[in-house]
Amino acid sequence: MTEMNYFLNGGNLYMKKIAFITGISGQDGSYLADFLLSKGYIVHGLIRRSSSFNTSRLEHHINNPEVYNKTFFLHYGDLSDYNSIYQMIEKSQPNEIYNLGAQSHVRVSFDMPVYTGTIDGIGTLHVLEAVKCYQEKYGKQIKYYQASSSEMYGKVQEVPQKETTPFYPRSPYGCAKVYAHHLTVNYRESYGLHASCGILFNHESPRRGETFVTRKITRAVGRIYQGLQKELYLGNLDSLRDWGYAGDYVEAMWLMLQQKTPDDYVIATGQMISVKEFLVKSFEYAGLKNYQDYVKIDSKYFRPAEVDQLLGDSTKARNVLGWNPKVNIDGLVKMMVDHDMELAREEFMIHHMTKRKIDSKKYEISYS
Ligand code: NAP
Numbered sequence: 472m473t474e475m476n477y478f479l480n481g482g483n484l485y486m487k488k489i490a491f492i493t494g495i496s497g498q499d500g501s502y503l504a505d506f507l508l509s510k511g512y513i514v515h516g517l518i519r520r521s522s523s524f525n526t527s528r529l530e531h532h533i534n535n536p537e538v539y540n541k542t543f544f545l546h547y548g549d550l551s552d553y554n555s556i557y558q559m560i561e562k563s564q565p566n567e568i569y570n571l572g573a574q575s576h577v578r579v580s581f582d583m584p585v586y587t588g589t590i591d592g593i594g595t596l597h598v599l600e601a602v603k604c605y606q607e608k609y610g611k612q613i614k615y616y617q618a619s620s621s622e623m624y625g626k627v628q629e630v631p632q633k634e635t636t637p638f639y640p641r642s643p644y645g646c647a648k649v650y651a652h653h654l655t656v657n658y659r660e661s662y663g664l665h666a667s668c669g670i671l672f673n674h675e676s677p678r679r680g681e682t683f684v685t686r687k688i689t690r691a692v693g694r695i696y697q698g699l700q701k702e703l704y705l706g707n708l709d710s711l712r713d714w715g716y717a718g719d720y721v722e723a724m725w726l727m728l729q730q731k732t733p734d735d736y737v738i739a740t741g742q743m744i745s746v747k748e749f750l751v752k753s754f755e756y757a758g759l760k761n762y763q764d765y766v767k768i769d770s771k772y773f774r775p776a777e778v779d780q781l782l783g784d785s786t787k788a789r790n791v792l793g794w795n796p797k798v799n800i801d802g803l804v805k806m807m808v809d810h811d812m813e814l815a816r817e818e819f820m821i822h823h824m825t826k827r828k829i830d831s832k833k834y835e836i837s838y839s
Pocket residue numbers: 493494495496497498499500517518519521525548549550551570571572573574575576590618619620621670671672673674675680
């Protein structure tokens with residue numbers, strides 16, 4: 472234990488809280504790490520070995536010598552590997568675990584159903600078992616957060632969806648998340664784990680993966696504006712989503728683990744728009760009229776079964792946790808388009824300075 476593990480408050484010395492995050496290199500994991508570090512936590516994260524860099528969203532911590540390997544630690548592991556999970560828990564001795572790691576792409580889950588079930592379903596079981604075994608061995612409680620998803624509502628049984636709405640998943644991803652959700656509830660009821668599920672509706676940001684529809688659109692808007700890209704290929708424009716800002720949603724995860732009793736909560740804005748409306752808002756905000764001039768429909772982006780609409784009722788989270796989203800859909804569009812206009816401007820400058828020919832096809836191809 473070093474002085475980094477303690478903090479002073481009113482003349483008293485306290486131990487810092489320790490959090491362990493799976494999926495720390497993803498969109499939510501990186502925002503959650505920022506949030507917990509700002510609250511004075513020591514943060515440990517699980518990263519996968521990769522042949523290329525997969526920590527770009529964490530560079531601001533890795534490049535900060537005040538933080539890296541002092542209050543922010545990364546460890547290699549995989550959700551498919553129980554040993555790596557248990558060892559990391561023993562090593563980091565966390566007060567809180569946030570299980571965010573997943574194969575999180577719905578379309579890809581149709582191509583890789585077994586892998587998705589293994590990571591999103593059995594991977595969750597690995598973490599829950601490791602928490603249970605650790606608690607039994609050391610008698611120390613670990614609070615557990617499970618990243619459940621509105622995708623579990625699938626073919627929605629009521630509008631809007633709340634905690635009591637029955638699940639009807641429409642993809643291997645949704646099915647795996649339902650399994651992981653029920654496992655978490657079962658470990659809470661069977662072994663008394665302080666385990667909570669956040670049923671989060673879609674949430675986006677400038678750190679959103681570029682194959683999810685909102686980011687795919689805002690990246691294209693920036694590049695089209697700069698003349699780097701001519702066309703944007705998309706699938707179903709009619710589906711409706713309740714889109715919020717990821718930075719707001721990680722606060723809700725933390726709030727769940729600060730409650731005396733574990734429980735499950737819907738986290739959503741309560742506003743729903745279509746993919747087409749998101750397109751129009753993004754193009755118009757950038758000053759590009761007529762998105763139809765650029766957008767082409769490609770059947771490869773359609774899913775074998777679609778989730779037509781998702782709209783969340785987060786009354787419980789607002790009343791019990793005191794959680795409220797701060798960013799609405801227009802604020803989200805502005806934040807993402809502003810960010811991606813700047814990224815595209817930098818890309819354009821590189822082309823300009825290196826006199827490299829612009830190959831718009833390079834930006835138009837994506838697999839999911
Ligand atoms: P994301 O950006 O796709 O991040 C997923 C994370 O999981 C990445 O860090 C990824 O590592 C890691 N991961 C993937 N396979 C793994 C494996 N086999 N072992 C260990 N780690 C693995 O997803 P996100 O948007 O941040 O979402 C976080 C969680 O919330 C996910 O569980 C997702 O299903 C769930 N969720 C998301 C939303 C949403 O709208 N964003 C809504 C509801 C629920 P690499 O960086 O190496 O790929």
